Structure formats: structure tokens, C-alpha cells
Amino acid sequence: MVATDSIRKSSSRMAQTPSFALSILWLLIHLVISIFFIVLGIVDTVEDYLISSGFLKRYDVINMGKLRYLAIVVDSEDAMQINKVLKLLQWLTDIGVKHVCLYDSEGVLKKSKEIILEKLSYAKLYEEGDEKSGLDSKTMILEFTSQFDGKEALARAANLLFKRHLKLSLGENQEEKIFTEAQMTEALKAVGSGGPEPDLLLVYGPARCHLGFPAWRLRYTEIVHMGSLDSMKYGPLLKAIYKFTLVRQNYGK
Amino acid sequence: MFLIRKPCQIHSNQLCAPDNTMEKEGICKFKQLFSYLGCFLRKFMFSILSVGPIPDHIAFIMDGNRRFAKKRHLLEGDGHKAGYESLISILNYCYQLGVKYITVYAFSIENFKRQPEEVQLLMDLMVEKIEDLLRNGSIVDKYGMRLYFVGNLGLLSSTVRAAAEKAMQATAHNSRAVLLICVAYTSSDEMVHAVNQAIRKNEFDSVEEEHIEKVPMIKINDIKRHMYMSVAPDPDIVIRSSGETRLSNFLLWQTAYSPLYSPTALWPEISIWHLIWVVLDFQRNYAYLQKKRKQP
Secondary structure (H helix, E strand, O other): OHHHHHHHHHHHHHHHHHHHHHHHHHHHHHHHHHHHHHHHHHHHHHHHHHHHOOOOHHHOOOOHHHOOOEEEEEOOOHHHOHHHHHHHHHHHHHHOOOEEEEEOOOOHHHHOHHHHHHHOOOEEEOOOOOOOOOOOOOOEEEEEEOHHHOHHHHHHHHHHHHHHHHHHHHOOOOOOOOOOHHHHHHHHHHOOOOOOOOOEEEEEOOOOOOOOOOHHHOOOOEEEEEEOHHHOOHHHHHHHHHHHHOOOOOOOO | OOOOOOOOOOOHHHOOOOOOOHHHHHHHHHHHHHHHHHHHHHHHHHHHHOOOOOOOEEEEEOOOHHHHHHHOOOOHHHHHHHHHHHHHHHHHHHHHHOOOEEEEEEEEHHHHHOOHHHHHHHHHHHHHHHHHHOOOOOHHHHHOEEEEEEOOHHHOOHHHHHHHHHHHHHOOOOOOEEEEEEEEEOHHHHHHHHHHHHHHHOOOOOOOHHHHHHOOOOOHHHHHHOOHHHHOOOOOEEEEHHHOOEOOOOOOOOOOOOOEEOOOOOHHHOOHHHHHHHHHHHHHHHHHHHHHHHOO
8 A cells, every 4th residue: 555655656756747847947948038138138238328428320320211200109007107208209309200109008198198298398299281291300299099099990980981881872872882991091080090100110018019009000110129118228219210210121022 | 738749750751771871871870860859859848838838829921032042042933932841840840839820921912013923933832832731641631730811812813712712621620720821911901801891791771861870880899800810819929030020011900919029030041949939038928918918
């Protein structure tokens, strides 16, 4: 009895041992990766110092003509740090960015719209047609978006098209109407979610995902991960914009 | 889920011919040993990775075949063929790791703007490879794979469309693994198609003008249900080869919480180490991404 029990215990211990050993290895690998990211963070800090002090000359002149429209995606919890957001916008003004779309999924930035516009006297709220008008060197156009402008806006645009479809079906022309991409773009504008497509989207959060940024406006947008808003630095921001100006797209051809 | 079904084996194409010279046999035995060690190492790495969460669905943007052909001084068609071999390799790794759904961006609607010869070459390659996949002993059989061709298939020639539909029917009974091949696809086309379908299917009796405002509204889930990609859950990860950092009109609706990875390797150069790195990083962010997905 005792012998059988001890054999059974040894077998179960042996069966658990491989997964215990694998778990230790898994933890070790993740520890090494975490150390790697800490070292990367230190390198970023050094690079930030070099860029901010002007030692790295290549970032001195950036061709801002390519960056007509920048989007910033912020995790909604981080978005409550309004002073960080204001600092980021100040940096973008210094770099020469004219048109910024701020996004967080829950609309925290939208709710803080008045505070932000008050603190940045040179900023004004986006209006349709702004992308075509010329701006003086100091004004920055700001747009505030949330999930209300994402999937929810697409549903509202769909309902607008649906009502149009019903009205058409009442009319003399009984042909089935299939809506096109151009009509969808118009419908999105009509429901108030028709801003331009950003050229570059910077994600401030733990992972590089767009967190529900309006899908209709993301088709060929370059998406760059900047880390968390807490650890934001000027150097990596300038570097990301500089790198963007070097990108060449084929648009599928 | 970790598929540790079979131990590492020597494959028949690696058996050393009996009439080899001593030197050739030595090289052959060395290659067999190397291959066996590679298989063992891969299984060992996968068992370590499986301690943490494994993504259920990975999407790939297979970018860089033409640049690969140029780099290696090959014909353009050979770049795409190398890309196909790379795809099979990655599929093997992913399904062995336990990923159930894989989506690949094979051909965008925008790609129709390329030179007609290149488009024809790609279409011919697609038909040829679909036939290969349906043969006995192919990767489809090995993993019990169900194939979906996702996109505006009406834009394809009748030959390609017929081959795609045949492949979907032939594999409809499979359920262990799923491969979604996006062809004649763009996300904007998918969204418009879904909205058109939702409008068409929103049932109502003949409505008078004054009652139009009272007709039930189309909701987000109605649109979602009619997406081409509704047959699979949203991707956990998107990987785009060649270092490009954009989605290029791919799965824009489905990727709100899907981290995008951009290894600089061209698609035919993508290796198991890129996959391992991506899965490890996904595991680091898993708790955050799950929290975000569950938020209303």
C-alpha cells in the first residue's frame, strides 16, 4: 500500500515536473525580455537627450509638407492626464504640426476639449473645409474623436443611407440601390464624423493598436507606437515624425 | 492548446540514397540530424510558449515578394512563389503552436491597378496553389483546415472564382484549423458591403414616408454580422512583413485591439523567430488587451 502510494506520488510529481520546469523557463524568458525593454528605455532616454540638445543634426530640418494631418491615440485612462496632453500638443506645435486629431475610445479628451482649447490659445477646433484653407504659421487645428466617431458613426451613416434607400423604394424608380464607398464617405460627413485621413497615427499606450480609431480614416495611415503617455519624450516624437517623412507608399500598385 | 501530436521524424525526402558516396552519405546524415534537432528545438520552444496565452487568430500582410525577387535577381513570379513557400512554412508553425485562425492578405482590390501581366501571374499562381492545397497529403489535410476566400469575389475572373468556391466547398466539413485568404479585398469595400447587406436584410413591410422615422435602426452588430470576416473572431495579432507600419485597408474594423507588428524581413524571409518574438510580446500585453476587449 505504502509502496503503491509512493509510486503514484512520484509519477504525479514527474508529470508535474516538466510543466514546472517549462513555467520557470517561460518566466525566465519574459524576465530577459523585460530587461531588454528596460535597456531600450535607457537608450531612448539618451537619444532623447541628444536630440533635444541638438547633437543629432539630422533631426534639425524636417520636411513637414508630407505630414498634413497627424492623429494621436491615447489610452483613455492616460487621457485623464491633461497636463501631459497639453505638453504633447506644445511639442507638436514647436515641431510645426498644423492639424492634429486626438482620439481616446471613451471620449475623455472630448470632455476636456474646452480646457485644452483654453490653455492653447493658438489652437482652434476643426471645422469641415479646414483641410483646404491656408493657415497662418501659429494656428493649430484640433479635432477630438472617440468611439462615437468610429463604429458608432458608421452605424449612424448606415441608417442615413437606409432612410435614403426607403425613400427611393417609395419612388417610381424601383431599382435596387447599392451604396458606394463615395456615398458612405458623404454619409459619414453628414453625421459629423467625416474628418480627413491622418498621414501618421501615434499610439500612446502599452500596445501598438489603434483602440478603435475611426476605421474609415485609417486606410493608408502609418501607425507608430510611442510607449505610454507617462514616459513620453520629445526625442522619440521628433524621430517618429522624421522617419515618417522618409516613407514611400505604393498604394497597392 | 498545444498540438504535440507527433514526435520529430525523419522525412522521406531526407533519406540517404543507398548508392551515395561516403562523403555524400555523411552530409546527408548530418542534414537529417540537423533537421531532427531543428524540429526538437521548435517543439521545445513551443512548449515553453504554451505556458502563457497563445493567440487564437493571427493575421498576416504578406508584403515584400517583389522586393525579394529584385534583391535575389529573380523573376517577379519567383518572388511570389517564394512567398507561397514562406506562407506554408508559417502556417505549419502557427497551427503547431495552437493558433486556430489565420488570415492572410493575398490580393487587395488596389492590386488590380498593377501591370496586367503581374495580375494574371498572381491569378494563375492562386489557381495552381488552390489545386495543390486540395490534393491529398497537403497542409489542408494535415491540420484539418477549412478554407475561406474573403473579399469581393465578383471582381475575380470566373476561373479563379470557381477554384475558390470549389476549395471552400471541399473543406467545409473541416473544423480543426481555419485559413482565411483575403482576395479582391479591402476593408472599406467590406464595410460598405456589410452596410448594403444590413440595409437589404432589415426587414420591414412597405413603409409610408411619414413612418420612415419609426423603422428599426441598423445597429453595429447588424453591420458586424454581414462583414466578410464574421466567420472568425477578431485577430489577436496583425503581422506585416517588410517593416511597413500601415494596415493598407486590411481589417480596419476588426483590429481595434490587435497589436500590429512590423518585422523588417521581407515576406519570403519571415522565420519562426519572428513568430516566437511576436507571441512573447503578445503575452506581455495580454492582460491589458483582454481588459480593453471586455470594455463596453
